[in-house]
Each structure stands twice: as C-alpha cells, then as structure tokens.
Amino acid sequence: MASTYRFTAARRRRGAGWRHALCAMAVIAVVCLWCGLSAPTAQADEAEATDKCVPTAEFGCVNGILQGSDQKPIAGVTVTLGGAETGETTTGDDGTWAFKVADDGKYTVTIPQDVAKRYGFASASADVEIVKTSFSKQRGVVRFDKTSTSDAASKPSAAASGMKRPATTDAADTSGKPSASSATWTRFCQQLYSGIVFGLLLGLMSVGMNLVYGTTGLSSFSHGEQVTLGGLMAYVGTQMLHMPVVLSAVCAVAVGALTGLVQDQLIWGPLRRRRVGTMQQMIVTIGLSMALQYLYQFFFGGDIKGIVKSVPEGIQIGPITTNAPALICAGIALATIVGVTVFLYCTRLGRATRAVSDNAALAAASGINVDSVVRIVWTLSCALAALSGVLLGIYLNGIAWNTGVTLLMLMFAAVTLGGLGTANGALVGALVIGVVADLSTLVIPSDMRYASALAILILVLLVRPQGIFGKRNRIG
C-alpha cells in the first residue's frame, strides 16, 4: 500500500495544485483545528485527490473508475467533485480516481460532457452521499459507464429481469456477437456435457450400491461413505504421502476393496447367517454410515480436501470446454460400468450374483457358494465406490467427510430410476439424473436443480413403476 502512495504522489500534486491556490489559507487553518492532528493536510472545502482511498474514521471516499463500455480505462480525464467539499483530479492510467472527503454530506462528481458523449455515457455527473461512520455511505463509488446513481432508481434495471436466465442476459449483452441462439446452444451443450460427465460418475458411484442391492436386497446407506473413503484415501496418497495420482488411486481402490471384504466378514456375513432381515441390515448401514462419517471427521477434520492442486488446462471440443482429467474420469467411469455390466450378464459369477439376489437358498442348492458370492460383491462394490470417490474428488475438485452422504440421495435416485438391482440401470438412471439436473439450471434456479432431478424420478416411476430397466413379475 505504501508503494502505491509513492507512485501516485507526483502525478496527483499537479491536479491539486491550482486548487490550493484558489482556496483561502484561513480556511485551511480552521479545518486543521477541526480535524485535529491526525489529518494535517485535510481541508474543509477541498477534498484530497488520491490514488486509492480507504475510508477511515476521518475520511470518507468518493472514488470510481472511468472506463468505456469495452472496459478499457480512460486515462487523463478530469473528474470534478462538488458539494460539501470540492476537488478535482484526473483519472489514472487504469482509469481510477479517488477523493478523500472529510465532511459528511452530498457530493456531485462530474466529468467533461464531451468525454461522456464520446463514450456514450448516459450522464456526465453523479450524486453520492457520504456519511463517514456508516459502512454503506462512507464510500461513494461513482461510475459513468453505467446509468448514473440518480436515475438508477428510476430506471428499473433491465438486467434484473433478464437475470434469472443468464443465457438470455448474455445474449442481450453480446448483441454485437453473431447470434443469441448460438450462445444458448453453446450453453446448452456445455450443460449437457457436464450433466453427462457427472451422470457417468454418479453411475459409477451407484453401480456398486446397485450390485449390493441386486445381490442381497439391501439398500446400503453407508455406500456414500465408501465413496468418501476412496476420495480421502486418494487425498492421503497425493497430498500427505506425495505419491503420484494414479498410484494413489490404485491404493485408494485397494483400501476400498479391503474395507468391503472386512465389512462382509465382520458384519454382513454374520447378519446373513442369522437371517436378519434387510430392513434391519439397512439400519445397520445407517449406523455404519454415521460411524464412518465421523471417523473421517475425526481424522481429516471438517473441511474440503483437494486431491490435486493444479488446475488442468482447458480443451475446446466444438462448443464444449472441458479438460483432460474430466474426460479421463468420464472415460474410466464409462469403461468400468460397461465392464461391470458385462461381468453381470456374461460371466458365470455375474449370473451367480443375480441368482443369489433372486433366491439365496435356491442358489445354494444350485451349488453356488452364496457367502463367497456376496463377499465378492461387497468387495467389488466398495472398490467401485472407492474408485468413484477418487474420480469424483478429482472431477469435483475436492472431497470432504460428508461428500458421500450428500450424494447418497442422488445415488439412490439413479439406482431407482434405472431399476433397482439391474446392472445397466444405475448407469442410465444416473445419466438421466445428471443431465436433467444440469439442464434444468437453464430454466430454474440452481438451488432447485436436484429437486427437478428428483421430480423426474417420480414422474418416470409413475409411468414405469419398476424403473427403466426393471422387469415386472406376473401376479398369480
């Protein structure tokens, strides 16, 4: 800050100079008495022109920036202050100008008419009120590039009405650009794209949950925490152990798989053997979810952890801006989900998992080792969750102790939409949820976008009560 003052001192003196000459020295003396020792250079009628101004107990500020509508600063223009105190200054190279004013009261700031006309400003003068002690009035910012303060109130902002739909505002503002519809189209593509990427990640997150549901009929509420675990483990890998991302990811998935295995050994296996119902098991998952969440908080605290620090470079693909990690994440997610689907439908073990889900006793009677199938499913599910946690942490730029649980709702929605327990259901459901949520921001406020995704879920279920891929069994 000190350096700023130094740099401006010479330039400003010139403008303030002739003002000094015009003013009576007696007045200066009176003001000095008023203001006390702390403001030796202040004047009653003369506002000090400075480069930068920060309001203090003694001074208020009237300042602004002079720039054309293209945001190019307009340097060297004389700005005149009138009102309780007067002053004059010229705009700096960056278009800024400022007055320190000691008096509370109304001020008028003027720029030359011809400048205003040249740049098409609505008005060449503006009024501000300064009250030094009031935060909202200790600084008066005057901008000529926009409607002046005086008619800001009378002229209802056109922008405000268009604001709800940023795309249209954008179109209106960039009237010089080719066409409004192309901007909307770009926006649409971008949203669609981000919806798809998120949908893929969500699909990867939920596919494990769907596997567990498909095999044991259990809706696992602790699945979100498995996702979180993956992300946090990757964080540990990259940021605490300083391992490369890929290695961290592999370790995270391994840890995830291990937790699945251990969980099945310690909790789900015994519960199954004692034929505890799925509702009860669901409550156990709620308990587990609670324990895990706070375990993460215990070790990692409550803030959001970034897995990678760097910001990837953008890539432009047609109307879409994206970056390599996002593409890679989406690719891995898609490949994994397809892999899991193939596994379920085309391998012996996959069929066995579906058989177990249908009728565990009969599966056992067919020679399937139900326990080991379920164990594999839990392990796989937790590994997939961990993988999705890693990708999620990279794509969403951070993971916190509660990331999983906040996404749980969407996972459930995706799984249900696709059809509970169906392999490709999670993917399709997640894509629908992701795309709907992101596209809906084009028309509704974004804090309600998940409401729209959930509404879609309800609507689809009204038409297809068994989900998109679910099949209905016959009655009777």
Add this chain to the structure above:
Amino acid sequence: MTIVANILGELFAPTTAAYALAAIGLNIHFGMTGLMNMGQAGFMLLGAYGFAITQMHGANLFSSVLFALLLAAVYALLLGIPTLKLGPDYLAMVTLAAAEIVRIVGRSTSMTNITGGSAGIAPQDFTTRFEDLSPLPDGTSTFLIWTYNNNIANSWWLRIVAWVLVALCAFLCWRWFRSPWGRVLKGIREDENAIRSLGKSVTKYKMQALIVGGLFGALAGVVFVLPRSLNPDSLGRTVTFYTWTILLLGGAATIMGPILGSCVLWVLLTAVKETMRVTIPSTVISSNQIEALGWIIVGVALMLLVIFRPQGILGNKKELAFNG
C-alpha cells in the same frame, strides 16, 4: 449428577417425544402397512410449516394445528394417489425424493416470503402463542433431578403437551393394531394382491394409513420445532433416518416400540456424548475429535444394538424368521 440429569432428561425431552410421534406415524406406515416411507421428515416439515406460518399470521393455536394436519393430509393424498402402486423399495425412493423436494422448495429463495427460505422461521414468530397458553407460572421448576423453564422453549409445558400427544397417539395406535382395520393393513403389508383378491380396497387402506401416519408426522413436526426454530434443513433426511432407526430399534409393529426406541436412541446419544466430554480431557485429543468420537461410538452402538437384537427391543423374534 448434572450429567445423569442431562442423560435421563432426554428420556422425556420434547425432541424425544417428537421423534416418538414421528416413529408412531412411521409405524403405521411401515410396521402395519408395509409402506416404506422414507420421507417422514417431509410430513414433519409440512406440519411444522403449516403450524408456524399460520401462527406467524396470527391464527389461533387450534386452527394452526388443524392447518398443519390438513397440509400433511393433502400432501399424503397428492403423494399417495400416484405412488401407492409402487413396489416397496420404489415407494421408499419416491417418498424420500418427495420429502427432499418439499425441503428444497421450502428453502428456495423464491419461497422466502412464505417459508422464510433457507433462514426458516424464527421461534419468536410462532412459539409465543403456544407458550402463553401454558397454565404454569413463569420461571423455572425443579422436579426430582431436572430443572427446566416452565413455559419457554424447551419447557415443562412443552414436555407435558408433547407427551400427552404421544400417549394419545399411542392409544389410537393400540386400538388400531388390535382391530380388524389393523389386520387388513397388516395383510396388505404381507401381500396386497391376496388382500385385493379378498375384496378389500388396498388403495383405500394404504391411503388411510399414509394419511394417518402422515398426520402423526405433522404433529411430530410441530412438537419438533416448538422448542427451537423452524429451519427446513433441520427436517431433512437425517430426521427420517433417525426415525427409522428408532422404529426398528424399538421394534416395528409394536405399540411401545417407537416410544421406547426414541428414548433409547436419545438417551444413548446424550449419554455417550456427555460422558465423552467429561472423561476424555481435551488435552489428549481436541474437543472436535472428542465429539466426533462420540458420534462414532453412537453409530457403532446402533449397529451393535441391531446386530444383537435385530427384531428390536420389543419386537417379536418369530416374525423375523419370515423375512422382515
């Protein structure tokens, strides 16, 4: 001593009563009818909104409660007409989604004028009329080891009203459980097509159950917000999950289960957290971590409770044998 008083105080805290009410409602949904309502918090939130908004606009208590109930009933109808055909797991998701939608819309900025948006409704705007109704004198009273204010916020007055409500609802439940109506609901829980083939209108019964349980939920919502403020986020998914936990902890399809479950859960939670606070000095681990550890223990304890008593405290083990 204060710790013991605190812990045991949870036994009859208004929150406990509110959860018990919500769980009784859920018991009618799930325990009796087999409706997997994962959105009990939605009913609670609507009830709370109905009560608080009308109170804010100066309605009298009776009509506020009535309005709260009405709102829940209408919600149940709207929710039920299209969705009661769904299979249990799908219904669960729809109710969960619907409750989230209620919350998201309630807290959205566009609703600020009605619901107060994300800030919700402050207690001074809706609790005074209830507190004024109290016949108790002002000030605090001590009963046995517990000292609470008589009328304000977390008060004796609220405790009395809340538990009278719980008793009333439990009584209704008891009557219903042992009546042919309850039997039909239980039949629907087991196999709705069989019930249909016997000439009973499944949709009608499910709707009745959904509404009745929802009304209890709405009452629970009112009781829940009375000692605090109405904040849409405080009646979110977590509340539903707790309610489920309470129901299954106490034992689904039992009369006293939800009440007992609620008492157990909150006493357990408070007991763990309070003892953690005094037993672990914050020099060992930070207070953040102590509290987090408390939650971990509660989570694990919940798991263990269900693992070792899957049918719930009062539940019938035999029922469990036929896949619950």
Add this chain to the structure above:
Amino acid sequence: MAENNKAPVDAAQRHDVGAAPAASVREPFYDIARWGTKPPEGEDLISTAYGDKVTRDLAFVENKPGVHKPDPILVADGVVRRFGGMTAVDVDHFEIERHGITALIGPNGAGKTTFFNLMTGFDVPNTGSWHFDGKDMQHVHPEQVARGGMVRTFQLTKVMSRLTVLDNMLLGAPDQPGEGMFRSLFPGMWRRKERENREKAEALLERFLLIKKKDDFAGSLSGGQRKLLEMARALMCDPKLVMLDEPMAGVNPALKQSLLDHIISLREDGTTVLFVEHDINMVRHIADWVTVMAEGRIVAEGQPKTVMDDPAVVDAYLGAHADVDLGGDSVLEGLEERS
C-alpha cells in the same frame, strides 16, 4: 354322467365303512383319521337340489367349445391377452353355468391362470368383454370383483406370512364393520361380527385340518397347508363364484378326497365353482362340466366323460401313459427309442 351327483351318496357310504377302525390298527399320528376318506359326522349333504338341477340343465347342452348354457353366471366374449408376441389367452366365447362345478383343464401354459387373472381384474386384456351375474366386469378393480362375489385363489399361494392362520382366515370375511378406520376404534361396533367370523373360520380350519396351526404364523405352513389355507380363506367370503386355481396341487390325496365333498356341498349353499386342476380323477369325480384350454383357446367343452375320451384331449393333455403303470418297463423302453 348322471353318476356325478352321486358323490354325496358315496360319501355317506364311506362314512359307514370307516366308522370303527379295528383296535389292532395303529392309530394315525394326525387327526386326518377323523376325515380320512369320509366327511365328518353330521356333515353329510342334506340336499342335492342344485346339483340335480345343474345336471339336468347341462345334459342338454351341446359338447362343443363356446356353447351357450341355460343359466350362465359368467360370460366372456372375445377376451384376448398377449404378452409380447405370444397370445396367452384368446377366448371367443365362454360361459359358466350357475351352481355348476366347472373344471378348466389344459396343458401347462395354456392360459388358464392368465384367464383367471383377466376375469378377476388382476390383469387387463387387450380386447374383450365379460359379464358376471349380468354386470359388465371390464375395468373393474380386483377388489370390486371380489366384493361382487367372484373370488379367486392363486396357483402360487399368497398367504400373509406374518399373520396367524386365523387372522388370514378372518381377512377373508366380508362386511366386517371394524375394517373401517374410525369404526375400528370402537370395539363395540365390531366385536359381535368378529366372533361370528371367528367361529366360521375355525369351522373351516377344522375342515381343512389346519385348526392346530391356527395361532401359528401362516409363513410357517408347509406347501400343501398353504394351498389349503388359500382355499379355506376364499371360502370365508361366501362367494357366488369361487375360482380355484389348482387348489389341490400338493394336497395329500386322502384329504383331497374328503375336501371334494366339501366342494360339492358348497354348491348346495348356492356357490358356483370354477376350478383348474390337473388331477383327472378329481375332475371326473366332481365336475359337472369340463372346459379344455390349449394355447389360449378353448378347444373342447362338455361332460367330463365325453371330454376325457376326446382323443385330442387325450393326446394333448393326458398323454400316452395316462393309464399305464409307470413302474412298468414298457414306459422306459419306448423312451429309449425316442431319445
């Protein structure tokens, strides 16, 4: 065919035969002895009026698919149900004689159960109309169908597992005022009816050998017991038309035999029976009329004897081994050639 309604008489005879078991005979473990192959004491048929009437009426009906009957209770026209490319049911015209016992037979997958589903509103046909007791039954919900007096059972049994057997039965009882939400709060309004229902249920359970299980969860019943419960529960409704989908599959033969009399006695209470069954003896024994379905169509109809002797039916349904002792070598030899 006239012999058909002699069943009650037979029952009475059996009663005499098995009356006094010899002392040396080991008593059976189960109370099946009481029922064995005879109706319980005092439960002989008093009247055969309806049976006689039906026999008389049907005697003049032509034995061909889709004939009109003198007094139909259920009339179906052009009912078609397709699943994807497959036509499961395609019935041009079908009538069920009031008070008659009609058997619906046909190979597996013929569409019998689907036809039941369609008639009772559990499934919706692609086209077709049907009338029950003169009322149009299209777009009527299953529960309304049941309340209208057409009650069915399910082939794959549906019991309310976590309800006791008795509660399962009581659920079958119609018009219980206590099943209203508000009335249920006042036991005074439904106690009496409940007691009546309970008596009726217990009598039925006794008849179906389930009385000992009445306080057990229905989920603990064996396969056959479920079938029995399913049927007994349907009978709680006092239906006008009871549609039994393989009621006796998995039921012990001795008990089955004794229950046939019960079915016959139903008719005398004014109930019409339509049943699907694969046990030919049972069909022969109690059916007044047999309808044969194959691949969704009704391919034959008529008096049991006539139909059973129809070579087409024998071919498609009864098979070549119908009258052959399966213990014999001939069956295996033929097979080896074939495969």
Add this chain to the structure above:
Amino acid sequence: SDASAAADGNGMVVGALLPLTGTLAYLAPPEVAAIKLAVNDINAAGGVLGKDVTEVEADTSDGEHADQNTSAAQSVLAKHPSVVIGPAASGVVKNVYKSIVAEKIPVISMASTSMTLSGMDPYFFRTVAPDAVQGAVMGDLIAGDGVKKLAIACFNDEYGTGMRDIILGKLKLAGVDVVYGEQDAFDPAETNYSSIASAIKASGADATLIISYDQATPLIKSLASAGVDTHRLYLVDGNTVDYSKTYDAGLLKGSKGTIPGAHVDDAFLAALKGTGTEVSDTTYAAETYDAVILSALAAEQGGSASGETIQKNLASVSGADGGEKCDSFKACKALIKDKKKIQYSGKTGIGAFNKNNDPSSANIGIYEYDDKNVNVFQAMQSGDVPSE
C-alpha cells in the same frame, strides 16, 4: 435466577456452544482455542471475582442436527453457566437462544451474522457485525474496481442470500451489472460446481463474487477449469482463507476478499496455537476471545457472576457509556478495581454494544491474494453498525 445462582458460589462458568462436528466443524478449532486462551488469560490475571473461571463446552453440530443444537444447549444449561458463548451459525442461534435467555443467561455469539438477529432479545449479544456491514464494503469494493459485469456464486443459506442482497443493493447504486446469480443461488450441499462454473463462464462476467463457506474450494477450481478469470474473484469472510496449500501458485493472484474484525496479529495466532489446539487460521477467534473477556469483565464490574449481572454490565464494559480504554482482561480488571469506567477494546476492534446488542462499530478488513494464494491484508474499513 435459579440456573446461574449456583454460579455465584463457584466462580464464573463460561458455557460454549460450538460446531465441533458437522458441516461447520472446520470453523471450530480457532474458536475452541480462543475460548481456552481467554479463560487462561483471565485466570492468569486472577480470575473473576477472585475465583477461577471454568469453561464447559458442548457440540451443537450443524443446522441439520437441530436435535443436537437443543440438546447441547440443555447440556450447557445444566452446568449453570454465567454466560453462553456461541453458537456460531445464525440458524443454530435461533434454535437454542430462547431456552438460554429464558434462564436469564446472556448468549454472546461470535459468528452469527444474520441481520434478523439484531435486537432479538435483551440477552442476546454478538461480537461480530451483521452482514449488512460487510456487504456494503464488498459492494463498494467491487464497484470501485470497475467491474462491469459481475457474476455471483452464492449459496442458498441465510448468510449467503442475506449478504448477497446487501451487496446487490450497493451494486445497483453503482451501476454494476449482475449477469449471473442475482436470483440464483446454489444449494449449500452442492458438490458439483461445473454447471455453475459454465453458467458463469457463459454469462461473460468480468469478475465473480463468491459467497459461501468452504464450498469455495472446489468452486474456485471449477471456475478456473471452466475458463473463468480467477484473478478477479471477490471472496467474503466465509471463504477468504489462505489457499496456498490448496492451489497451484498464482491462481488467485489479484483476487480480493473481505473479513470482518481487526486484522489479528501473528502474536495472537501464536497464542492460540499455544493452547494446544491445532489451528491454521484465526477465523472468528478474535470474536470468540472478546466475547469471553467481555463477559468476564461484566461479571467483574457487576460484582457477581450471575447471568443477569453480566447482561446488565456487558454494554458498559464494552464502552457504551464511555470510560477508559483498556485492551486486556488484566488491564481492564485493574481499572475496575479502581472503580473506573472501562471500555474494553479487544482483538476484534468492535465498538461498544449498541441498543440491539450488536457491536456499535466494526472493522472490515480488505485482503488481496498474492502470487502464493495467501490473502494479504490491504486495508481496514471501519464504521458504525446500523441499528435500525
């Protein structure tokens, strides 16, 4: 009153309601440390009324655990506190304050900035200025920087939308176009910011204001990868923190932020660390510290550690009736001993409590990010807090 009567006999008890778990848990460590530090300082200076001050804590968790909010309040109340420090979030304050003030125990919140809390109850105080103050400063800052088209990424929370509306008013006066986010706010539980980022990118804004808690961490990165200029971001107190460990160097260079309260010196941070709590920043630490000291001084001055006495004297020791300035408990206590009127001017630099029990004046620090992504103190704006 009953509840705090016992406190008279046993020295002052400071109750603390802190977000030790839940979504605001990341804010807790400085608060915990500050309370400890304050209590240590007080006791080192001989305690209050000759007795050591003790502290009881309870975890309010967050607004989604409303049951825990009240349960924590009950837990603290049962220990007969003379004063309750906290809770942090405005929503939680609303959930608990009634049952505490009903016992005539003052509640001093150190972080709740919602404007609706002003003058809510004679027993409710706060040592942090309401959002209006910071909003005004931020609005001017943005306008003064010549921003023409501003995008606002604001989360839908009482804090977020409240602050945004104040800023919007300012911006409208200055004629800044808000091209995104005038109505739109994102869900606090949002995790996927890419669509918000691309919307902001598409809006063509030349600067972006982010009003959020630590949602900013992923949001900023999403903005960066969407191609939004991250050198022209404006951050508020919820998210103006040191990002040097979070991002690659230079990402935020030139972006600005505001934080209420005086710029605390490194000595204070060191002292906080000295309490044994792991703290990385000082958010709301000064406010917490001052809240404790003020209540201790009030008890000292009133000669009793009862809630009522503290409530009566809080305004006075904060300097409402003028008096001699002092900046530590020890110094102030000495003055009180001398029967002098005091004016505690603590770490936050807030003025005396006004009639709404808000600070009558406050400071807003303006920070700018350097090329290491550290927020460097630039300037301080102070002024009166509006009391209407």
Add this chain to the structure above:
Amino acid sequence: MNAVTSPDRKAGKRHGRKVARETEGGTDIYGLDGTADAPRPMSRAEVHVGEPEGEPLLDADNLVAGYLPGVNILDGASLTLHDGEIVGIIGPNGAGKSTLLKSLFGLVRIHAGRLMLRGRDITNLRADKLVAKGVGFVPQTENVFPSLTIAENMRMGAYQAPKKFDERFEYVCSIFPKLGERRNQLAGQLSGGERQMVAMGRALMMQPSVLLLDEPSAGLSPMMQDETFIRVRQVNKAGVSVVIVEQNARRCLQICDRGYVLDQGRNAYSGRGRDLMNDPKVINLYLGNLEEEVEKAGQ
C-alpha cells in the same frame, strides 16, 4: 414288478425281513398333543423294512430338526437311500417331508441325529458343498430364479460344470420342449407348470448322483407328470439315486423301490413301494381311494 423293472436289485432279500408292527414304547413318549392317539415310534427294523443290504448311500438316522428354536419339526425321522434306488416319501400335509429333504440338503439345521453320505458325516454341511459332492435338490416352492431367463436358470443348474451346459440343456429340452422354445423368457413370467418344468430341468442339469425331489409333479399336466416320473426312472436307471417326495402318491409309489410314510416328523410306515400302495391303512389314511371311486362311479 420291482424284480422285473430293476433286475440288478436284490429284490428277493427284501421279503425276508419280518415286519414288526408292534413295538414297545409308551404312546406318550413324544408328548405331542397329549392325545391317546399319539403313536409309538417305529423300531429300527420297521423303518428299514425292505431295504437292500450293504452300506447305504445316504443314511439319515433319527434326525431332529426345525426352523425355530424349541420347535422340532422333524422328530426322529430316519431314511436310507441305497445306490440305484428310488425312494418315495409320502405323508399328510405338514408332516415334515419337505423339512426332511431340506435338512438332508443342509438348508434346515439338524439339532440331533446323524446324516451320512457314502459313509461320511455330512450333518449340517453347507448346501453348495453338497452339490459339489453330487447331491441335487429341487425345492417344493420358490424353485426357480424369477428374474433370470429360462436359459440362465438352466445355467445355474450347471453351475458347477459350466462346460457341460449345452449338452445337458439339449437333453432337458428334449424332455420339456417348451423350455427350449422359451429359453429367453424370464422365469418369473412363467405359468405354474412351466416353472415346475424349469425346476425339474434345473435339477437334471446338475447330473447329480443323488437327487432330492420335492413334489416335482405338482402343477404339471397329467402328461407332463407322467413324463417327469418316467424321466426320473430314466435318470435313476442311468445310476442316479433318487429321493422323491410326492403327493401324487400312487404315481410316485409306482416308480419307487421303497417308500416311507412320514407323519408328524416321524416315520409312520415304510416298505416297498407296491406294498405301501396296497396297504389298506395307508390307503385309508394317506392315499385315499378316489381313483377307485371314480372308476366305480364311471361304471
């Protein structure tokens, strides 16, 4: 007929056993329901009447088993199966026939008694291990995977020998042509009888050495029932020993070498298939005489 149909069996020896009808033991030892009718237990000799010599393939001795603690559904039931035999179990509903099969197969916990397979103790062995040892099982209810297609159901049958799938599936299709035609239909959409075919087909896919069938003919049309029984005989001839529970008792006993009558979880009668079929008491109590009556009525 036994001697004729299965000459390899030493049928002659079976007749040599003395059938001891009366044995000591109080009527109330089981204390079932306190009725005077409560039976006396069958002696070991009685149970094993008509049995071939040699070590049995499967030997269940005095099994006590149940679903709920404290309630024993099987109350000392015994059963033996020798190599190459078909053994039928009949009895009233709820007698415990299915429970017996399930306990043989490790799906119901055996509380007491002993279960041997080829001389090795397999009491409470897990089902999938038994499958590996060559035991196959068709449950009475819920015997298909509803959300798998028919072909996948069959694959489940051949789970432990996936290579043999095609060959075996062809064989099954030759018995139940419908299964081949509908191979891609979900089993959950099938009719009751079709499901039964799937269940039976699944068992045949397994190529077990011991096959436990629980009412395989229920719900099948008469033609298919006959077909099923014949196929059971055929696989039996190919060396598979079969335990079959049936309510279509006459048909079943026709193909059985020996039969057991189970009642209240205990053996009530046992003997050679034909003997049981013609035993008037068995007829009176369990088999009924519907067929004859119909015959009579028909004349």
